[in-house]
Amino acid sequence: MEMANLSVLLVWAAATALAIAMIAFAVDLARLSGARVAERDAAREKVTVAAGGGAPEAEPAPGPAAAYGPGNGTAAGGVSRKGAGIGMALSWLAAAMLLAAIVLRGLASGRTPWANMYEFVLVGTFVAVAVFVGVCTVREARFLGAFVAGLGATFLVLAQNVFFVAATGLQPALQNYWLVIHVGVAITATGIFTVAFVSSVLQLLRDARDEGTPWLAAWRWLDQTPSPTALEALSFRLNSVGFVLWTFTLIGGAIWAEDAWGRYWGWDPKEVWSFVVWVVYAAYLHARTTRGWSGRRAAWFVVVGYACVLFNFTGVNLVINGKHSYSGLT
Amino acid sequence: MSGDQKPDVAAAEVPAGSRPHRGGYVPHGIDDEFAEASGAAEPAPDTRGAGDKDGSTPSAPRIGVVGMLRWMWRQLTSMRVALMLLMLLAVAAVPGSVLPQRGQDPAAVAEYLGDHPDLGDWLDRLGFFDVYTSVWFSAIYLLLFVSLVGCIVPRTAAHWRALRARPPQVPFRFTRFPAQASATTGLAPDDAVELVAARLRGPRYLPTFRVDRRTEAARAHRPESRTISAERGYLRETGNLVFHLALLGLLVSVALGQMLHYTGQAIVTEGRGFANAVVDYDTFTEGAWFRPSSLVPFSMTLDAFDSEFASETVAFAQARDFTAHVTVTEPDGTRHPEQIKVNHPLVTDGAKIYLQGNGFAPKITVTDSDGEVAFSQRVPFLPEDQLYTSRGVVKVPDVSRGDQIGLVGYFLPTAVVDDDGTARSTFPQPLDPLLVLEVYRGDLGLDDGVPRNVYRLDTASLTPSVDQDGARVKLLVRPGETVDLPDGLGTVTLGEDVPRYVALDLRHDPSLAYVLTFALLALGGLALSLFTPRRRVWVRAFASADGTTVVEAAGLARGDDAGLQGEVDRAMSVLPELEDDGAGPAAGSAEAEDETTKD
Numbered sequence: 040m041e042m043a044n045l046s047v048l049l050v051w052a053a054a055t056a057l058a059i060a061m062i063a064f065a066v067d068l069a070r071l072s073g074a075r076v077a078e079r080d081a082a083r084e085k086v087t088v089a090a091g092g093g094a095p096e097a098e099p100a101p102g103p104a105a106a107y108g109p110g111n112g113t114a115a116g117g118v119s120r121k122g123a124g125i126g127m128a129l130s131w132l133a134a135a136m137l138l139a140a141i142v143l144r145g146l147a148s149g150r151t152p153w154a155n156m157y158e159f160v161l162v163g164t165f166v167a168v169a170v171f172v173g174v175c176t177v178r179e180a181r182f183l184g185a186f187v188a189g190l191g192a193t194f195l196v197l198a199q200n201v202f203f204v205a206a207t208g209l210q211p212a213l214q215n216y217w218l219v220i221h222v223g224v225a226i227t228a229t230g231i232f233t234v235a236f237v238s239s240v241l242q243l244l245r246d247a248r249d250e251g252t253p254w255l256a257a258w259r260w261l262d263q264t265p266s267p268t269a270l271e272a273l274s275f276r277l278n279s280v281g282f283v284l285w286t287f288t289l290i291g292g293a294i295w296a297e298d299a300w301g302r303y304w305g306w307d308p309k310e311v312w313s314f315v316v317w318v319v320y321a322a323y324l325h326a327r328t329t330r331g332w333s334g335r336r337a338a339w340f341v342v343v344g345y346a347c348v349l350f351n352f353t354g355v356n357l358v359i360n361g362k363h364s365y366s367g368l369t
Numbered sequence: 370m371s372g373d374q375k376p377d378v379a380a381a382e383v384p385a386g387s388r389p390h391r392g393g394y395v396p397h398g399i400d401d402e403f404a405e406a407s408g409a410a411e412p413a414p415d416t417r418g419a420g421d422k423d424g425s426t427p428s429a430p431r432i433g434v435v436g437m438l439r440w441m442w443r444q445l446t447s448m449r450v451a452l453m454l455l456m457l458l459a460v461a462a463v464p465g466s467v468l469p470q471r472g473q474d475p476a477a478v479a480e481y482l483g484d485h486p487d488l489g490d491w492l493d494r495l496g497f498f499d500v501y502t503s504v505w506f507s508a509i510y511l512l513l514f515v516s517l518v519g520c521i522v523p524r525t526a527a528h529w530r531a532l533r534a535r536p537p538q539v540p541f542r543f544t545r546f547p548a549q550a551s552a553t554t555g556l557a558p559d560d561a562v563e564l565v566a567a568r569l570r571g572p573r574y575l576p577t578f579r580v581d582r583r584t585e586a587a588r589a590h591r592p593e594s595r596t597i598s599a600e601r602g603y604l605r606e607t608g609n610l611v612f613h614l615a616l617l618g619l620l621v622s623v624a625l626g627q628m629l630h631y632t633g634q635a636i637v638t639e640g641r642g643f644a645n646a647v648v649d650y651d652t653f654t655e656g657a658w659f660r661p662s663s664l665v666p667f668s669m670t671l672d673a674f675d676s677e678f679a680s681e682t683v684a685f686a687q688a689r690d691f692t693a694h695v696t697v698t699e700p701d702g703t704r705h706p707e708q709i710k711v712n713h714p715l716v717t718d719g720a721k722i723y724l725q726g727n728g729f730a731p732k733i734t735v736t737d738s739d740g741e742v743a744f745s746q747r748v749p750f751l752p753e754d755q756l757y758t759s760r761g762v763v764k765v766p767d768v769s770r771g772d773q774i775g776l777v778g779y780f781l782p783t784a785v786v787d788d789d790g791t792a793r794s795t796f797p798q799p800l801d802p803l804l805v806l807e808v809y810r811g812d813l814g815l816d817d818g819v820p821r822n823v824y825r826l827d828t829a830s831l832t833p834s835v836d837q838d839g840a841r842v843k844l845l846v847r848p849g850e851t852v853d854l855p856d857g858l859g860t861v862t863l864g865e866d867v868p869r870y871v872a873l874d875l876r877h878d879p880s881l882a883y884v885l886t887f888a889l890l891a892l893g894g895l896a897l898s899l900f901t902p903r904r905r906v907w908v909r910a911f912a913s914a915d916g917t918t919v920v921e922a923a924g925l926a927r928g929d930d931a932g933l934q935g936e937v938d939r940a941m942s943v944l945p946e947l948e949d950d951g952a953g954p955a956a957g958s959a960e961a962e963d964e965t966t967k968d
Contacts, residue, residue, distance in 0.1 A: 207684040211711035272929035279899040290888045301723040301874045311466035322455040329448045
């Protein structure tokens with residue numbers, strides 16, 4: 040019980056770290072966009088002086104997100120990126136604490152620590168944060184931080200308040216090594232889909248702002264994100280990994296169902312929704328390469344797909360009852 | 370697939386630019402044929418089909434029946450329509466998770482129809498209770514597969530040609546490409562090209578790039594050059610095709626399995642058994658092509674059944690383990706003991722036997738008013754909750770005289786009787802069993818030929834036994850006890866031991882191996898098609914005026930590819946750098962070697 044309590048404490052600590060990380064990342068974005076505006080004002084002033092006034096056509100075009108170019112610790116006129124640094128450090132810390140919490144939870148219950156909704160959220164959040172910090176080691180993706188950390192903190196608090204169940208053993212239907220594989224891969228896919236979702240939402244917002252959508256005019260921080268094309272590329276890379284893992288989730292689940300339930304596919308609600316998720320992401324991959332559907336329309340598929348992922352997890356477990364009702368909640 | 374290609378001397382002499390570019394790849398653009406392939410989605414205003422035949426001009430709107438069919442086929446196989454069908458498929462699958470389905474839970478469908486007579490009737494007519502076998506759902510996925518075939522077959526042919534064609538020739542200018550490199554070396558152009566080509570090709574048995582060397586005629590400011598066209602990532606399209614074809618194979622295997630499979634359900638109590646014959650199952654379903662002769666005539670006995678439940682407070686009474694100990698008797702008479710657990714079906718003679726449920730089947734004996742034994746059987750009680758509060762029915766039609774008797778009630782494995790007389794179960798193990806029965810008399814309706822559910826007693830037409838206050842009589846019977854039935858109907862006795870029963874599912878599906886194979890092929894193909902980098906590298910080497918050799922390289926990738934520049938640099942790294950004093954390749958080449966080994 041001692042380890043189980045420590046695990047809960049670590050989850051709260053990770054949620055706190057992610058909440059602070061979100062604020063730090065947000066401050067960073069705000070400062071960047073502030074600096075950007077100042078820079079533009081300065082440039083405009085210079086142009087005005089040079090042209091002797093009245094040269095509106097010489098106004099510099101809104102910069103194409105150079106601020107998040109690779110490798111620059113400071114950007115857009117030497118703005119300190121301290122906020123992003125704090126956010127990254129806290130994200131790493133949160134990932135480490137979550138990992139420890141998950142391990143302790145597994146030790147406390149004496150089994151694989153992803154057998155109910157609470158544990159699923161813990162591991163899924165860990166994967167999302169880990170994917171985010173992982174991507175950041177390869178390329179500049181700190182602009183995702185505020186959103187990934189925010190979602191992560193929300194998920195953890197929800198898990199602790201709504202889905203929490205005490206650490207305990209497993210019912211016979213779950214006693215199979217496929218629990219480790221099938222559920223583990225499903226959680227990993229969910230975590231990856233989460234980060235890809237953030238990227239696609241940013242792509243949609245950025246794209247809309249670039250087109251001059253009025254209600255986005257005040258969201259200057261959006262200019263600090265990479266171009267919609269770059270965001271779409273990031274989203275695609277993550278989604279393709281997620282999609283392959285999700286395909287494996289379906290196959291692994293079918294193999295397990297063949298052993299446990301006597302049929303590999305039976306249109307159980309969870310199976311239906313996993314299938315729907317698979318089809319939506321498959322449609323996304325096709326939309327990307329269909330003329331007239333790439334770009335913004337394809338990004339909407341990611342949004343719909345992720346909504347299906349979330350419903351598959353929450354709605355199917357809690358509202359629709361089926362053979363996959365392992366939430367542990369009564 | 371990115372196979373090595375021997376330099377074709379004859380073809381290498383063909384002057385640059387003389388080879389026509391057929392559709393597909395445009396060397397000077399940034400697009401590649403994948404963009405073109407997806408461009409199939411474009412509704413091509415093609416009227417040739419009929420136009421050629423009747424000799425009318427292409428602008429004539431008369432395309433005739435053949436043209437119309439052709440147009441429809443083109444629409445169906447277009448990416449856009451495939452996309453629509455995919456979206457439709459996702460939407461069409463949803464009702465099956467919200468409404469009860471006959472295939473999964475026929476009782477729930479019946480209940481829904483009872484609760485919503487009007488709406489339910491319409492939904493039923495439209496197939497909403499059999500979504501996954503309904504006409505509309507089937508139509509969507511069948512159209513999708515037709516579309517898939519229409520798309521994949523031409524692509525397979527195109528890919529087959531691409532595999533045998535040479536990589537596209539070197540573009541005239543490299544400046545527009547996303548990855549570039551250049552070097553100057555003391556080697557002759559032929560040797561430089563040889564080195565770079567070997568590097569690009571990679572290991573002999575696992576080639577990375579497909580490499581094609583040619584000679585380019587002098588042009589503009591450039592003297593005659595040696596060139597390399599290299600391409601890697603043919604596996605990308607191969608994987609894509611394998612994925613889609615595997616889906617087709619999956620559909621066919623699943624359909625075959627539906628035709629050939631059979632499943633049977635049987636309830637077996639401890640000490641008893643069943644034989645693998647259609648008549649021995651409680652329910653039996655089979656595919657259209659099933660033949661009873663395919664049932665292997667083995668038999669099986671349930672020796673014992675063990676269950677374990679958690680007793681700690683956090684997960685009180687949660688199931689922890691179920692094991693059925695059985696003895697299988699093969700057709701040739703050999704016997705061997707086996708175990709069946711949840712998650713671990715018994716595989717015997719091509720069939721799998723699953724442990725799908727368990728419960729208690731107490732032996733109940735009823736004597737009628739004449740003292741004759743009218744009923745003596747083990748009665749399976751179906752558990753209704755985690756504590757095995759189990760419901761069961763005893764139908765006693767064969768009484769000596771008077772009304773038939775029906776008993777309905779609960780079996781409680783560990784019973785606690787509260788002060789107000791209500792009994793409930795507190796643990797799933799049979800520590801203190803108790804049978805609680807209500808008694809009915811009348812015509813049970815077993816003789817009129819209408820099939821009745823053995824686990825239900827239609828009490829509407831029966832008379833319940835009541836006490837003086839008008840409340841229904843509840844008989845409490847413990848193991849070994851005999852209790853008088855009210856109204857002088859007779860007695861009921863509960864056996865001393867309470868046997869367990871298991872609900873077994875036997876299933877045979879010869880398509881399983883194919884289903885799994887195609888599913889894994891699809892997974893592999895998908896991974897290949899999404900993760901294989903698709904890159905082209907071009908290299909040109911020519912002698913410059915000062916006697917050295919200039920080597921230029923350019924790279925092009927499909928989509929966003931962070932590794933492209935690295936690929937080009939790696940290829941060029943084999944070239945010995947030219948030192949300032951022209952002393953030869955010594956230092957530069959050592960450095961280059963270092964770099965290669967680092968990679």
